[in-house]
Amino acid sequence: MSDKVEKVSRPMKFPYTFSAKIAQFPYRHYFTNQWIWKYYALSIVICIPVFKSISNLANSPENVAKWAEIRRKEAAEHH
Known part of the structure; x- marks a missing residue:
């Protein structure tokens, strides 16, 4: 038996199957060629301080x- 593990490709x-679709999906292509992934991190950095x-x-x-006072008044009106 050899020490090398042969990769079946x-x-x-x-x-x-769903797992085969996940395994063969071209993630690298989409990450490098779509604009949304390039600006995702930037939008997170900008939005977190605002939120x-x-x-x-609040x-x-x-x-x-x-x-709490507004809710107390509303509750008093309904009873």
């Missing part, structure tokens, strides 16, 4: 207290 003409600031404003103690 015989792709299907048409990948019928963080919106979240901080969850500030003053805003939470304000909305």
